[in-house]
Amino acid sequence: MWLKKPAEDKMVGKEIDLEKLHAIIQPFITHECDTVVLGCTHFPHLKEELISLAPQIQWIDSGQAIARQTKRVLNLASPSEHNKIVRSQDNSWQHKSHY
Numbered sequence: 001m002w003l004k005k006p007a008e009d010k011m012v013g014k015e016i017d018l019e020k021l022h023a024i025i026q027p028f029i030t031h032e033c034d035t036v037v038l039g040c041t042h043f044p045h046l047k048e049e050l051i052s053l054a055p056q057i058q059w060i061d062s063g064q065a066i067a068r069q070t071k072r073v074l075n076l077a078s079p080s081e082h083n084k085i086v087r088s089q090d091n092s093w094q095h096k097s098h099y
Contacts, residue, residue: 002024003025003040006020007045007046008042010045010046018049018052021046028054028057029056029057033057034056036050036058036059036060037060038050038061040062041063044062047061
């Protein structure tokens with residue numbers, strides 16, 4: 001089982017099944033991991049639940065590092081190369097060019 005499905009469920013307002021989430025992270029607990037990097041943009045949405053299920057693990061949110069790298073890459077590109085994809089209120093994705 002993977003974290004992607006519960007993360008996507010939470011992003012659209014669905015309730016998280018904590019028993020399933022616990023089963024997903026059980027290998028981290030079993031192997032006594034002390035730190036796990038949430039390396040996908042979806043996973044930090046589950047950080048609160050992950051902390052409640054395994055407080056002994058340090059759950060690292062990589063979102064800030066991803067944001068810094070994105071900013072760096074955009075700063076290197078010319079404005080004509082910039083594109084923006086945004087989520088509308090109805091949760092659909094829209095492409096906006098040249099913001």
